[in-house]
Amino acid sequence: MTSRILTRWLWQGVPFGICPLCRSHHKLDREYIWGFFDQWSMQDTAVERLAAARGFCSDHAEQLCRIEVQGMRTTIGVTDVYIATVQQLLEDLARLRPDDTRGLSKGPCPACAYRQQGLSRNARYLLEELLENSDFREQLTAGQGLCVAHFNLAWAAADADEQREVLIAVQSRVASRLLAELDEHARKQRAEAAGEPAGVEADSWQRAIWMTAGRPAPVRAASVPEATNPYSPVEEPSSDGPV
Numbered sequence: 102m103t104s105r106i107l108t109r110w111l112w113q114g115v116p117f118g119i120c121p122l123c124r125s126h127h128k129l130d131r132e133y134i135w136g137f138f139d140q141w142s143m144q145d146t147a148v149e150r151l152a153a154a155r156g157f158c159s160d161h162a163e164q165l166c167r168i169e170v171q172g173m174r175t176t177i178g179v180t181d182v183y184i185a186t187v188q189q190l191l192e193d194l195a196r197l198r199p200d201d202t203r204g205l206s207k208g209p210c211p212a213c214a215y216r217q218q219g220l221s222r223n224a225r226y227l228l229e230e231l232l233e234n235s236d237f238r239e240q241l242t243a244g245q246g247l248c249v250a251h252f253n254l255a256w257a258a259a260d261a262d263e264q265r266e267v268l269i270a271v272q273s274r275v276a277s278r279l280l281a282e283l284d285e286h287a288r289k290q291r292a293e294a295a296g297e298p299a300g301v302e303a304d305s306w307q308r309a310i311w312m313t314a315g316r317p318a319p320v321r322a323a324s325v326p327e328a329t330n331p332y333s334p335v336e337e338p339s340s341d342g343p344v
């Protein structure tokens with residue numbers, strides 16, 4: 102069985118009905134952006150990689166600002182690393198010839214690359230856990246399964262029909278239960294069902310959105326410890342560290 106340490110992020114999503122890879126995606130982002138804020142931004146290689154990427158993508162720039170600008174109320178660190186990025190931009194503009202049809206080079210956002218590598222690794226752990234751990238398989242089936250993008254990621258990471266069969270089985274069970282709940286929710290919205298109390302189907306429309314679009318990450322900064330349920334809109338205390 103895959104080590105519980107390696108599968109911890111996958112398991113964290115399950116009790117809250119969150120796609121395990123959406124959970125991993127969020128944790129990878131927190132891990133990277135906190136690492137960058139805390140120490141990597143002082144390292145030449147990380148700064149050079151950021152300059153080659155022409156800065157972070159808007160998503161990761163926003164996450165960095167959440168820690169530093171909104172949280173720490175300073176702009177010194179962001180300014181320092183972006184000095185290198187803009188210097189690089191100026192140097193490359195000076196070298197750019199009008200007949201160069203490629204324009205400026207642009208490397209991948211380093212935080213996106215980190216997330217992508219981590220997600221591929223977690224997709225492999227997910228497949229192993231699905232096949233080897235019936236508890237995980239049953240809880241995922243009883244919960245919300247995977248979002249469509251992460252179903253496809255796991256599908257692409259599978260190297261055996263057996264793994265793909267389990268993915269189909271889990272996801273079909275979840276989707277067919279969800280469809281029944283959507284039907285029930287639609288029925289209760291009609292006039293003839295007026296007065297019937299809402300049941301578990303009441304938020305099925307929301308779960309349908311999350312299953313198809315993926316679960317949005319909580320907006321809490323990576324410097325703020327996560328609550329027991331980080332996806333709950335209500336703040337709860339937690340003893341977790343910043344990542």
Ligand SMILES: [Zn+2]
Pocket residue numbers: 120121122123124247248249250251315316
């Ligand atoms: Zn997902």
Ligand SMILES: [Zn+2]
Pocket residue numbers: 157158159160161210211212213214
């Ligand atoms: Zn990015």
